[in-house]
Amino acid sequence: MSGSIRTCKIPSQASSALRDSIMSELIQSIEQNETNLIVCIAGEMNFESSPDLHTRLVQLTEEDVDHLVVDLSQVAFIDSSGVSTLLEIMGRLKRAGHRLSLINPRDQVRGVFEVTKMNQIFSIYDSREEALGS
Secondary structure, three states: OOOOOEEOOOOOOOOHHHHHHHOOOOEEEEEEOOOEEEEEEEEEEOOOOHHHHHHHHHHHHOOOOOEEEEEEEEEEEEOHHHHHHHHHHHHHHHHOOOEEEEEOOOHHHHHHHHHOOHHHOOEEEOOHHHHHOO
């Protein structure tokens, strides 16, 4: 992997609107290098939170992102709207020739992907290194 991964920092002089447009209640951190964007999500991905998450992920992937890695280690719950959000983002990326990987899902979250057979659609990895090496 070329280039080091760094945590995105929002300039202190940036307006609160800019901060709000990048971060959300669910997005806890964003890291990037030349080709990878790693987004850590925390909380519950449900009917209430998924529309905002979808908007934020679309904004983050509007720029040229070869590989979006979504860290689910801090996601306590996901419902069909959360899965649908990730599925739609994956479709957008694939149409542009890019990819999406999911990493570190908790057992309950992984179970949702397995029961719905979405684990056959998504690339799900146990670690960041494994996903970035894929």
